[in-house]
Amino acid sequence: MSNEPTSEKETERREASELRDVFSGEPIDLRPGSDDCYKCSTCDTECPVAEVDDEFPGPKFQGPEQWRLKRKDDRDIDGSVMTCSNCMRCDDVCPSNVPLSQMHNTARGEYVDEQMSPFSLEYARNRILANYGRLAPLGARFPRLTNFVMGLSVTKLVNEKLLGITGEREFPAFAAQTFRDWWDERGGNAASRERARRAREERDGAKVESDDKRVAYFHGDYSNFNTPEVAKAMVRVFESFGYEVAVPEQRCSGTPMYANGMLDDARRAAKFNVETLAALVERGYDVVCSCTSCSMALRQEYPELYSFDGTAKVAANTFEALEYLRIHEDLDGELADASVPESEFGELAYHAPCHARNQGIDGQAVELVSELDGADAVDVGDSCSGISGTYGWKAEKYDVSMQIGEDMFEHMREVEGETGMTECPTCAMQMNHGTGYEIRHPLEVLEAALVE
Ligand code: SF4
Ligand code: SF4
Numbered sequence: 001m002s003n004e005p006t007s008e009k010e011t012e013r014r015e016a017s018e019l020r021d022v023f024s025g026e027p028i029d030l031r032p033g034s035d036d037c038y039k040c041s042t043c044d045t046e047c048p049v050a051e052v053d054d055e056f057p058g059p060k061f062q063g064p065e066q067w068r069l070k071r072k073d074d075r076d077i078d079g080s081v082m083t084c085s086n087c088m089r090c091d092d093v094c095p096s097n098v099p100l101s102q103m104h105n106t107a108r109g110e111y112v113d114e115q116m117s118p119f120s121l122e123y124a125r126n127r128i129l130a131n132y133g134r135l136a137p138l139g140a141r142f143p144r145l146t147n148f149v150m151g152l153s154v155t156k157l158v159n160e161k162l163l164g165i166t167g168e169r170e171f172p173a174f175a176a177q178t179f180r181d182w183w184d185e186r187g188g189n190a191a192s193r194e195r196a197r198r199a200r201e202e203r204d205g206a207k208v209e210s211d212d213k214r215v216a217y218f219h220g221d222y223s224n225f226n227t228p229e230v231a232k233a234m235v236r237v238f239e240s241f242g243y244e245v246a247v248p249e250q251r252c253s254g255t256p257m258y259a260n261g262m263l264d265d266a267r268r269a270a271k272f273n274v275e276t277l278a279a280l281v282e283r284g285y286d287v288v289c290s291c292t293s294c295s296m297a298l299r300q301e302y303p304e305l306y307s308f309d310g311t312a313k314v315a316a317n318t319f320e321a322l323e324y325l326r327i328h329e330d331l332d333g334e335l336a337d338a339s340v341p342e343s344e345f346g347e348l349a350y351h352a353p354c355h356a357r358n359q360g361i362d363g364q365a366v367e368l369v370s371e372l373d374g375a376d377a378v379d380v381g382d383s384c385s386g387i388s389g390t391y392g393w394k395a396e397k398y399d400v401s402m403q404i405g406e407d408m409f410e411h412m413r414e415v416e417g418e419t420g421m422t423e424c425p426t427c428a429m430q431m432n433h434g435t436g437y438e439i440r441h442p443l444e445v446l447e448a449a450l451v452e
Helices: 008-019 032-036 042-046 048-052 059-073 079-083 089-093 100-115 121-130 132-141 143-151 153-163 179-186 188-204 220-225 228-240 255-259 263-282 292-305 311-316 321-328 331-336 354-358 364-369 395-414 425-435 442-450
Strands: 214-218 244-246 286-289 318-320 346-350 375-379 419-421 438-440
Touching: 032 059, 042 059, 042 089, 048 395, 059 079, 059 100, 079 100, 089 100, 089 354, 100 255, 100 263, 100 292, 121 132, 121 153, 121 255, 132 143, 132 220, 143 153, 179 188, 179 220, 179 228, 188 228, 188 244, 214 228, 214 263, 214 292, 220 228, 220 425, 228 244, 228 321, 228 442, 255 263, 255 292, 263 286, 263 292, 263 311, 286 292, 286 321, 292 311, 292 318, 292 354, 311 318, 318 321, 321 331, 321 364, 321 442, 331 364, 331 442, 346 364, 364 375, 364 442, 395 425, 419 425, 425 438, 438 442
Parallel strands: 214 244, 214 286, 286 318, 346 375, 346 419, 419 438
Antiparallel strands: none
């Protein structure tokens, strides 16, 4: 299948990442890259944390300056790197292609390894937050009981006082059935193959072989344990276009681990994912994600940090779900002839996740949904939601997280209706937390429009 990048920005990003010497297997030395910075400060003006927290020195310091200082006298990493939320907005705007997020991730990892005690509460809390996917199967085994216990005020109090996990937020509920259990019960890959074959027959009026219509779905932990309706929508929408969907074994994409400097955990998860997905890519599958942070990890963070066999191949063949359909199908045309119940959707307050901006795919959901009868999407501006995955769950970061989100909340309230839309599960949490709106994923809108 064609692996054409979707935008100029994406082409630039892929070319730039090919030029970096990160496949040598040697430890990454980012110090020479700091010379590419000409101190324009564009990154600092884009940083949502620096905007509300006067003590945070900003991305220019966290990236190039820190690495420059290290070149001089192998200094320790400055602890303020733990205040960076990993939103990657700085990475997106740098005119000189300084690998800012690669610098931040590497610095955070070094700080955690060498300067943070593994016996500290901060380390324990961050490790728990970063490894949600490891703990979630326990909670998902008894979802009603877990939801009840996690919703108790006493649980929130203990979490806040003992672990430093904010008690201000509602813990995301576990679904009664995980996506993967639903998938197995439905018949797994064989059932998907058959449904896709029938859809192609209906569309083309003839038997069409599926070798060039196969995708491997990287659903991530949240869609599996908490919002299986998003993952089911992804499967049904792709099958309706005649795609056979495979759901390989997978671990967390690593995004929360990078954000917390848990690079050993991230490396193990990434290695597992690359091995599994590379084997499918070899067989002609493309990798599709419903979460924009997952697609970003697979196609940007993995090749920036790892040299496993297949890393570059997986990165080059990974796409976000809507982006993929726009490349390969006449999605705009299909939506122009479709409709959804206005009472269910109507005017949707859309927030583009920072990680979608970073991949150049932040405008597509608004364009697509606005084609539909019964729904309209209004972009609520380009501010950061403020939660940045695990960041806004930390008790000491909660206020900053809400201050960053205030712009988005305000614009959401200006939109008619009380439903929001975004591709990122933690942005969705923050949108709901700040406004009380129900939040939908664009794939759910597509499912309502295109799947009978
Ligand atoms: S935007 Fe790039 S070039 Fe400008 S200060 Fe930041 S890192 Fe340096
Ligand atoms: S990743 Fe986000 S929070 Fe971190 S330095 Fe860059 S812009 Fe600021």
